[in-house]
Amino acid sequence: MERTWLTVDFDDIRHVPTAQGHPTRSTKPVEHQGLSQAYKTGLEQFEAWLKSNHHPVTLFVIGDLLANEAFQHWLNRMLAAYDERLTVGCHGMxxxxxxxxxxxxxxxxxxxxxxxxxxxxxxxxxxxxxxRAPAGYVAPWMAEVLAAHDYRVDTSINPSWLVKKKAGKGNSWADVNAAMGSSNIIERAWLTRFSLPVNGPALTLFPLSLVAKGAWKRAPPVLMANEVIKAVEDSKVGLTTLYWHVLDHSKNNGTWQPPLAQQPSAA
Structure with missing residues (x-):
């Protein structure tokens, strides 16, 4: 039976494409003065969500966050408290x-x-x-670099026609997937429904949010903590990949939660 892999991206407000990293979209830079208040709320409410269930989660962390003492302390505390449930992946520098x-x-x-x-x-x-490539902007040429740094898994592809330009000029998602395979990297593409995005911004962007919530409710049971590493790194294992942003937990006055169906607690 297929299982679901839960993942969370740890972008702060200053990291979003409108603020940094994109040649045309980054028109509203955010002055870097530590963690934003929304981010602090997101961390707090994500922790509360962790306490409410037993699901394992992979945290995709941006390298420059580790220069922030408060974030480093929070991460250390989470890893100590939820060691068996948390894995950490790379979301760029x-x-x-x-x-x-x-x-x-x-x-x-x-x-x-x-x-x-x-x-x-x-x-x-x-x-x-x-x-996971920042904002899902991943091109075929990146596969060889990932392999050179001994990466085993990429989870950057959002296989929807709405965002196909993120594969780079002249490329398709099939080209990216093939490049990953040629570099012996397992690709864990994100779930879509009706070829529409259902992860990340789609969770709170109407009307995509309606499609997204329905897709999440239909997702297979979540992996158990002791299954995550073996399953994610085995190309023969079929997985449904879901992701949200830690900032999402700051929405709706801090009450937002991932729209998963009620499931038995994982071991």
Missing amino acids: THRSWSAWPEDADGFSKALGEATALLKKAAGANFRPWF
């Missing part, structure tokens, strides 16, 4: 939308190396060589 820019394998390699080193140090045994 910054939130640069790599495939929106001209190919830059050297720049990507440098940033990936820096982020990987920081995340390994911060997360220790909870770190896994799993990558």
Whole structure:
């Protein structure tokens, strides 16, 4: 039976494409003065959600967050409290939308190396060589760089026609998937419904939110904590990949929760 892999992206307000990392969309930069209040609320409410269930979750963390003492302390505390349930993957060094820019394998390699080193140090045994491209901007040329840094899994593809340009000029999602396969990287594409996005921004963007909530309610049972690593890194295992942003937990006055169906607690 197929299972569901839960993942959360840890972008703060300053990381979103309108604020940084995109050649045309980044028109509203946010001054970096520590964690935003919305982010602090998101962390607090995400922690409350963790306490309310037993689901394992993979945290995709941006490397530059680790320069913030408050975030580092929060991550340390979460890993200590929920060690068996949490894995940590790489969401870039910054939130640069790599495939929106001209190919830059050297720049990507440098940033990936820096982020990987920081995340390994911060997360220790909870770190896994799993990558999610910032904002889902991933191109075929990035696969070889990921392989060179010993990454085993990529989970950046949102296989919807609405966002096909994120594969880079002249590329398709099939091209990205093929490049990952050629580099011996397992691709864990995100769930879609009716070829529409149902993850990330789609969860709160009407009318996509209606489709998204329905898709999440229909998702297979969530992986158990002791299944996550083996399942994610085995290409023969079919997984439904879901993701949301930690900032989502700050919405609706801090009451937002991922729209999962009620499921038996994981072991």
